[in-house]
Amino acid sequence: MIKLKTVLKIGLSLVLILCLTACRRDTDVDSISSKLHETEYSSNSNVVESVHVSQLENTANGRITNPGFEDEIGWMNTKDEAGFEYSTLSQEDGGWTHSNDSSLIESSSSAFEGARQLTHYSVSNYHTTTDQLIPDLDSGMYLLSAWVKTDGGQFTSDLFAINHSGDEVKAIITQTNSEWVKVATPPIAVTKGFLHIGIRSKSLGGKQLNVDKVELVKMNGDIINSGFEGGSGAEVNGWQVNSTNGTESAASLEESLQSRGGAGHLKLLSDSPYKVYVHQVVNGIQNGTYSLKAWVKSSGDYQSLKMKAANYGGSEKIHSHTDASSEWQQITIDNLQVQNNQLEIGFIADGNAGSWANIDDVQLVAQGNTSVSLKKDNNPIYRNPGKGYVLYAPGEISEENQKYANLYYARYQWADIQPTEHDTSFQIIERDIALAKSMGLKFAFRIMNSDTEWGKADGYNVPKWVYDAGAKSYIVDSFGHDQHVPEWTDNPIFFEKMEQFVEELGEKYNGHPDIEFIDIGSFGTWGEGHIYSLEIDIEGNKHSYPTVKEMMDNYFEPYMNAFPDSQLVNVWGVPEFQDVYDWAALHGVSARRDGIPVWNDGSHIAYVHGVGPGIIELTATYRELIESGQWDAQKIADSYKIGKASFVELSRGGADDYIESEFNLIRDYANKLGYHFTIDTAQYPATVAPGNDYQLVLNWTNSGYTYLYKPAHVAVALLNDSSQVIQTQWLEDIVPRSFAPDFTTRTDSSFRFNEVDGGKYKLAVGMFLNKSNAKPDYQMGIAGGTDDKWYPIGEIQVSGSN
Incomplete structure (x- = not known):
């Protein structure tokens, strides 16, 4: 059995693998309905190219129809993929009936609430979607949640919401040990009155998913997309654009290093005269007096x-x-006395041809609060946990250029580590861990069973004693030398000996503090998940790939069992094993892809967006790509974004030449790898009294390519004039791992300081890997941070001691 690993836990609820991607679709209900019926679900993409729209007639007044599955109305179930059974529901007498048993609403004594629940199940492999379209929603930000229960076995399973623009948020559902847990998506904007929601499953036969109590909650008082994030594009996400002369296209989102906060801003520009009004209505505001602020x-x-x-x-x-x-x-604009719990805000531009304006960081500030718009600083290359450039072993890197990397990576042959069955030597790995630490880097590694280029001289990358014990093998020609290769399928002795070795490896390195991740590299050429150069032996016989079950049982599960407390990385190999990769991702296994920019564009690893680090490797060394005419800096940069990369190759055998020649590429994309946080605006009381509770409102932007996957804890602190910490408090409700890329997240936290002398202080925010650490661990793209990685957001007056 797999020792399942929690990907993210908040209280007693699991909020798993939060993902937000963007694609564009038509903006009216009829065309959305048509699109959803025409397209098919692609399990290999984070952008859902298929969703099957449900009943439009029975959803009314902006509410989820039948959220607790107590009736057979409101939801439609469909299927996809050859070889997977499915159900379709048809409307009869005001309800729904089921054509077979892979998805049904059933009575259950163990339902989370009420007497019934949704169940996805079939005796054979299945792929099904249960969804509905919700009309008549007020504009605003919404959170979708549900209670789920599963016994595992799903290749993919998620709760999703898609708005009129095609923006999608989802929470991927993993093993819950047959206990009810709550999953929730990140916020999603509704500006056209409707939202498409649902649950998708693709699973092994005999495994089931139960769902109950689906809830959609509007977040009141929020300006939608106040920082104009979401990348470059004509549609201004979250805002309406009107024009009296047909020049709506003059308003667009622009991503730029020159944005005031985050990565984006509103751009007003046209090569002809234009008149535009960019606006929205902020609902759910508590009545009171406010100021409206923006940067221009x-x-x-x-x-x-x-x-x-x-x-x-x-x-x-x-x-x-x-x-x-x-x-x-x-x-x-000051002294806005809101009396009806809403406020229309907007920007009116009457521009001449070529006239331009940039607008950013819109704020609504309650009277009596201090409002701060923090200045960003994205010029340094921030070396943050869980992201960055990778140096490959072996190779000498100058001390000057070590500062650009975050990780040192090595590959070994199994025979290097375990030359005899009872002689496992970790000396080589320990040497490289020490070298990485001496450079101030984390370490990662892969252990391979085949290497057709740099393998062992005697041809035994798998130790010879494994074959002597009876493991089946064959011989291939490796650049004029014989290499002994294990049969990859139906080879029980090989599987047994390999599992024992991995267990021993796990006993030594599971949860090791200096190791960032470990590749699952047991199968194929260089451990890359394929046997392109190994299929034909020296006698002309063709050899087989393992079955899907063998890949799961014999290549993935040994690592997943041995390393429950370590980040594992799948080396993406062939599309035939995508179901295995998806299944592993549900248990926290991330992915890497090589061949950039010649053979691949990074898209194969986008499926782990939000799971863990996506890792990009080049086809060859920088010098080899230059000499072969295959170097393409733009394609390489594009692959970072397409693959949602956290780590990318900086060197293989030396980085100095690459860094010197391509410094602009390295500098411009360093902070975008993985996550990159800024606090754009902050609101808090100007004066506080010790012992009392107050609210701190922060707008965070993640301008990186993907989610943070490492632990992160946010604290607020009082600093004196010398930036010494006087007192701190954890802000438990802030979860940086949920901050979606190209998105601004608003947090509203309670804070209190006790037994503090009266006077003026600096209020600062810091992010920690562990609460036991003495100082913050994370750097943010904010100007004015201290040497200890605290970021002052403004002055605050403490009135006196309690």
């Missing part, structure tokens, strides 16, 4: 550029921006 820079040739506040129970207010500047300036 613009050219000086506008007819007019205005910020507007309206429909809040008071008279419309306008700020006319006339102070053109190429530097960011903050503009404000």
Whole structure:
């Protein structure tokens, strides 16, 4: 049995593998419905190219129909994929009936709530989707959650929500040991009144998923996409764009290092005269007095550029921006006395051809609060946990260039580590761990069973004693030398000896603090999950790949059992094993892909977006790619984004030449690898009294390619004038691992300081790998951070001691 590993745990609930991707679709209900019926579900993509729309008629008033599955209405179930059984539901007499048993709403004494639950199940392999379209929703940010229970066996299983733009959020469901747990998606914006939600499963036969109590909750009081994130594109996510002269395209999102906060901003520009109004209604605001703030820079040739506040129970207010500047300036509308729990906000531009304005970091600030817009600093290359550039062993790297890397990576032959059955030597691995530490780097490694280029001189990459014990093998020609290769299928002695070795390896290195990840590299050429150069032996016989079950049982499970506390990485090999890769990802196994930029574009590993580190490796060394004419810096940079990469190759046998020649590539993309956090804006009381609770509102942006997968704990601190920490408090409700890329997340936390002398302090935020650490571990792209990685967000007055 696999010792299942929790990917992410919040309290007693699991919020697993939070993913947000973006694609574009039509913007009205009818065309969305048509698209959803026409497309098919692709299990190999984070962008859902297929979802099957459900009943439109029975969902009304912006509510989920039958959220507890107490009736057979409101949901549609469909299938996909040859070889997987499925069910379709048809509407009869106001309800739904099922064509077979792979998905059904059933009575159960063990339902989470009520008497019934949704069940995905079949005696044979199945692939099914249960979903519905919810119309009549107010504009705003929504959270989707459900209670789920599974006994494992799913290749993929998730709760998802998709809005009119095709933006998708999902929470992937993993093994829950047959206990009910709650999963939740990240927030998703609704601006056109509807949302498509559902549950998908692709599973081995005989395994089931139960779902109950699906909830959709609107987050009140939030400005949707206040930082204008979401990448470059004509659609301004979260905002409506209107024009009186048909020039809506003058408003777009732009991703730039020059954005005020995060990675993006609103860009107003056209090569012809334009008139646009970019706006939204903020709902669910607590009545009271507010200020509306935004950051602007613009050219000086506008007819007019205005910020507007309206429909809040008071008279419309306008700020006319006339102070053109190429530097960011903050503009404000004060004394907005909200009386009806809402506020329309927007920007009106009457521009001449070529006139431009950038707008960023819109804030609504309650009276009595301090409002701060933090300045970002993305110029340094931040060496943060769980991301960065990789140096390959062996190779000498100058001390000057070691500062660009975060990881040292090595590969070994099994025979190097265990030359005899009772002589396992970890000396080589220990040597390289020590070398990595001396360079200030984490370490990672792979152990291979075949290497057709740099293998053992005697031809035995798998130790000879394994074959002497009866393991089956064959011989291939490896550059004029015989190499003994194990039969990859139906080879019980080989499987037994390999599992014993992996167990011993796990006893030594499971949970090792200096090891970032370990490759599962037991199968194929160089451990890369294929046998392209190993299929034909020296006698002309063709040899087989393992079956899917053998891959799971004999190549993946030994590592997953031996390393429950370590990050494992699958070496993506062939599409025929994608179901195995998906299944492993549900248990926290990430992925790597080589062959960039010649053979691949990074897309094969995008499926682990949110699971763990996606790792990109080049086809050959930098010098070899240059000499062969195959070096393409843009394709390589594109692969980072396509693959949602956290780690990418910097060197193989030496990095100095690469760094010197391609420094712009290295510098420009270093912080985008993995995650990259900024705090764009903050709100908190100007004065606090010791012993009382107060609210700290932060807007965080992740401008990296993917999610943070490492532990992270956020604390707030009081610093004195010398930046010494006076007192700290953990902000338990902030979960950085849930911060989606290209997205701004608003957190609203309670804080309290006790027994503090009255006076003026700096309020600062820090992120820790472990609560036991004395200082923060994470760097953020914020100007003014201390040497100890605390980030002051502003001054705060403490009124006196308690």
